[in-house]
Amino acid sequence: MRSARPRRAVDTGRWPAPLANEPVHATVRVPGSKSETNRALVLAALADGPSRITGGLDARDTRLMRAGLRTLGVRIDDDGDSWQVTPPANGFVGSGEIDCGLAGTVMRFLPAVAALGTGEVRFTGDEEALRRPMGPLLDALSDMGAGVEADGDTLPVRIAGRTNLPGGPINLDSSTSSQYLSAVLLVGARCADGLDVRHVGGTLPSRPHVQMTVEMLRQRGVRIEQPEPDRWVVHPGPIAARDSVVEPDLSNAAAFLAAALITQGQVTVPDWPERTNQPGDLARDVFAAFGASVERTADGLVVRGGRRLNGVDLDLSAASELTPVVAALAAVAHDTSHLRGIGHIRGHETDRLAALEAELNNLGSHTRQTEDGLVIHPRVLHGGEWHTYADHRMAHAGALLGLLVDDVTLDEIGCTSKTLPEFPLLWAQMLSDSDDWSDGRREGV
């Protein structure tokens, strides 16, 4: 049954970033994790029966995932806050085109699913998506026995599936994105010979995301071993259907928590999980390094900004999604910051190292790219246009600086719909809660 839930209006176009008149004091509840939602959808589609997903994120990336799975023959019934996913009775029946938008999880995970089906599927996406790397995944799928046709190492690609995809031993260089590795792990159990995959090449980024894949597979009865740090063995067998509840998106939460640091205020995010594989959880350590107080309470995770923001020296390889928000904080800190281990984010929604260098410097910062990161020398910033490059996290970074710096305007806010269509609304609510809090405080004095 489809819900009659009204569609949210999505803000698009230019967006003057609101200035914080007071330290931000707010509680912000963020919707479900993109990474967990899209894994839960894929695993439900691969499972041996119907599964229900509750609290899944409803945003562009997860809509594209649902649309793509439907193209492959999966039935998804949307019932308000939860979705019932029914795998196709006779295997995936792909013939047609799947739009990946700008979603890394869609463009990497679904070709692996299509490799198990009959027919040929064409994958395409936004203009920016056509620059994101795919080569190592395409080589891996071909080594596993799928038919792969592409002009180069990027979208568009055609995948011709096989119902008895062999799988077996493969080498895969996942140093430019952990998503290739997650993609093959997700389908490994459904291959005739299972999968024995070795990561070969430079450093594997985003290890918590790989661990998220492994644990979600294990929760569904898949036998998966890691005999060496960079080798995973997935035994062939069914993936058990399982109902699941999605955690809040901690990387999206980080943008709101960072508002406490930049304004010396306090932000609470309810339902912060005790234990999680989301790399956004590393924001707790990152914010502490900047000098904030970070505390788990019965109300959620509470972050309080300190009197000054320290410069930081951080390897963000495990949690590179946090880079734009961290870079924004670093730009207004007291000392120079070094962000390392994030060369691969040149292949994210945009080249994030180049984008951050250009946009921070445009506001008066002294920021420079290195081979694998950024060096950010704080300066007094001034207003200006902040280009978002269709990148939701660039928008978060611009909004954050706009709290402190007068006259920052984002050229396009609609890109936040990728993982958080309600970003402008939640940001405005956070500020109006803060005004209420400071009015109450004044009255109370």
Ligand SMILES: O=C(O)C1=C[C@@H](OP(=O)(O)O)[C@@H](O)[C@H](O)C1
């Ligand atoms: O598997 C996932 O859900 C993700 C893995 C990471 O990709 P990279 O390894 O390409 O950084 C992360 O940045 C992305 O936002 C989501």
Ligand SMILES: C=C(OP(=O)(O)O)C(=O)O
């Ligand atoms: C890199 C990101 O997204 P994607 O899933 O498209 O790779 C991100 O959300 O920061």
